[in-house]
Amino acid sequence: MSYLEEFNELKELLEDKQSEVDRAKGSFSSIMEDLEKEHGVSSLSDAKKKLEKQKKKEAKDQKAYEDGLAQFKEKYGDELGL
Numbered sequence: 226m227s228y229l230e231e232f233n234e235l236k237e238l239l240e241d242k243q244s245e246v247d248r249a250k251g252s253f254s255s256i257m258e259d260l261e262k263e264h265g266v267s268s269l270s271d272a273k274k275k276l277e278k279q280k281k282k283e284a285k286d287q288k289a290y291e292d293g294l295a296q297f298k299e300k301y302g303d304e305l306g307l
Contacts, residue, residue: 257267266272298307 260266260272264272264275266275301307
């Protein structure tokens with residue numbers, strides 16, 4: 226294989242990889258736009274913080290639900306056959 230053929234193969238490989246990088250950048254930009262529109266965050270760091278905050282709220286709400294259900298069952302469980 227001549228140097229020119231090897232150069233052309235490497236050039237083609239490089240162009241293919243650049244196309245992959247461009248597609249990945251486009252996908253990333255699209256995902257970031259979706260995060261901004263749907264969740265009001267502009268970075269992955271902000272998204273992680275918001276997710277953690279939501280997880281804590283969900284755990285708190287779950288605890289409140291379970292406590293309320295336990296109180297309800299304690300108060301009305303015998304009457305309702307629970």
